[in-house]
Amino acid sequence: MARSSQTELAVLGVLSVEPMTGYAIREAIRDVLGHFWSESFGQIYPALGRLEASGLVRREGSSRARASAFALTESGRLRLGELLREPPQQAPPRNGLLLRLFFGRELGVEACRDLLRDARDDAQRRLEAYAAVRAEITADDAHADERPFWLLTVTAGEHTARATLEWAEASLTALVDPDDRNPG
Amino acid sequence: MARSSQTELAVLGVLSVEPMTGYAIREAIRDVLGHFWSESFGQIYPALGRLEASGLVRREGSSRARASAFALTESGRLRLGELLREPPQQAPPRNGLLLRLFFGRELGVEACRDLLRDARDDAQRRLEAYAAVRAEITADDAHADERPFWLLTVTAGEHTARATLEWAEASLTALVDPDDRNPG
DNA sequence: GCCCGCATGTAACTGGTTACATGATTGT
DNA sequence: ACAATCATGTAACCAGTTACATGCGGGC
Numbered sequence: 074m075a076r077s078s079q080t081e082l083a084v085l086g087v088l089s090v091e092p093m094t095g096y097a098i099r100e101a102i103r104d105v106l107g108h109f110w111s112e113s114f115g116q117i118y119p120a121l122g123r124l125e126a127s128g129l130v131r132r133e134g135s136s137r138a139r140a141s142a143f144a145l146t147e148s149g150r151l152r153l154g155e156l157l158r159e160p161p162q163q164a165p166p167r168n169g170l171l172l173r174l175f176f177g178r179e180l181g182v183e184a185c186r187d188l189l190r191d192a193r194d195d196a197q198r199r200l201e202a203y204a205a206v207r208a209e210i211t212a213d214d215a216h217a218d219e220r221p222f223w224l225l226t227v228t229a230g231e232h233t234a235r236a237t238l239e240w241a242e243a244s245l246t247a248l249v250d251p252d253d254r255n256p257g
Numbered sequence: 258m259a260r261s262s263q264t265e266l267a268v269l270g271v272l273s274v275e276p277m278t279g280y281a282i283r284e285a286i287r288d289v290l291g292h293f294w295s296e297s298f299g300q301i302y303p304a305l306g307r308l309e310a311s312g313l314v315r316r317e318g319s320s321r322a323r324a325s326a327f328a329l330t331e332s333g334r335l336r337l338g339e340l341l342r343e344p345p346q347q348a349p350p351r352n353g354l355l356l357r358l359f360f361g362r363e364l365g366v367e368a369c370r371d372l373l374r375d376a377r378d379d380a381q382r383r384l385e386a387y388a389a390v391r392a393e394i395t396a397d398d399a400h401a402d403e404r405p406f407w408l409l410t411v412t413a414g415e416h417t418a419r420a421t422l423e424w425a426e427a428s429l430t431a432l433v434d435p436d437d438r439n440p441g
Numbered sequence: 442g443c444c445c446g447c448a449t450g451t452a453a454c455t456g457g458t459t460a461c462a463t464g465a466t467t468g469t
Numbered sequence: 470a471c472a473a474t475c476a477t478g479t480a481a482c483c484a485g486t487t488a489c490a491t492g493c494g495g496g497c
Contacts, residue, residue, distance in 0.1 A: 169345030
């Protein structure tokens with residue numbers, strides 16, 4: 074019972090919104106939680122199997138739909154509460170961009186500026202994506218009571234994207250190559 | 258030759274600053290790159306073995322020192338340049354905090370506010386840590402030519418920490434519980 | 442009749458952490 | 470002498486991705 078899996082938390086979580094198939098779970102995670110979470114099929118199906126075996130979810134043989142959706146049981150909802158209350162464990166940081174910039178002397182100033190430009194454009198694109206997601210959530214009346222929480226995560230993304238954008242722009246201004254005598 | 262390992266990039270990188278033992282490499286990664294990178298012994302030593310076998314680093318039997326330091330060879334420096342030029346692959350996002358907040362309806366408003374307070378305090382502490390690192394780098398005259406790149410990574414950390422801080426504070430103001438009738 | 446998208450699953454592999462085992466050096 | 474720290478490594482395990490295998494249902 075004690076084995077706390079992040080994947081099971083995510084799966085139980087999306088099923089708490091509404092019952093769906095494993096395939097739909099993966100789509101929901103990709104499209105809705107995609108800014109801060111990811112799961113692959115190879116994780117989801119075994120997780121669903123374990124959850125069903127321990128009675129936390131059950132199959133609903135829906136009559137008209139092609140396949141059977143999974144639904145949260147009562148004990149599943151309790152278990153979800155338990156998992157949500159566990160302190161969020163953050164993965165050890167691994168930022169490939171900063172790693173490369175840190176060794177910028179070896180990489181050369183121009184290549185660093187390329188990396189910064191990519192990061193800037195990426196942050197810009199992310200900001201636009203967040204605006205779209207925000208509009209979608211605001212328009213979705215079916216989940217009005219979940220809206221403030223969903224928007225919380227979008228706002229978080231916007232803040233960090235904007236921070237990255239500003240950092241990249243400031244760094245592009247600061248990091249000028251006086252005279253390219255670096256290797257490469 | 259093609260197997261591109263992030264660990265080998267990190268190891269070659271720190272050895273490009275100065276030769277050191279495997280133990281010191283781990284300390285350098287923890288203390289200096291800690292804000293954006295991490296490696297464990299279980300990765301570092303095998304990586305050093307592979308790097309030595311392929312002639313990218315060599316042992317320097319230093320006379321007075323207790324143990325032999327590893328130093329970058331010429332081909333090692335070339336390989337480092339190659340790896341640095343590979344596009345930084347970012348790991349799929351997995352933010353346990355946002356995952357929990359997203360399911361905030363199940364978790365309850367008060368628990369969400371606790372999470373936000375923790376995030377705020379954490380960001381605050383990180384900002385203070387960055388200030389210390391910044392001072393240390395600025396004072397370190399031995400690596401003056403690497404300073405602008407190292408500061409770049411510190412500035413990145415400061416920007417995101419400040420963004421998180423502001424997001425958490427704004428969210429604490431926005432997310433008020435009108436009347437706690439949520440489960441838990 | 443055929444292809445595409447839905448749907449479920451498994452097997453192999455990779456990258457990484459943790460814990461353990463061991464010993465040398467140094468300071469007290 | 471003894472403890473703490475430096476130093477090197479290995480074995481077991483875990484989480485997660487990728488690629489593969491399979492089949493059903495609907496639209497063209």
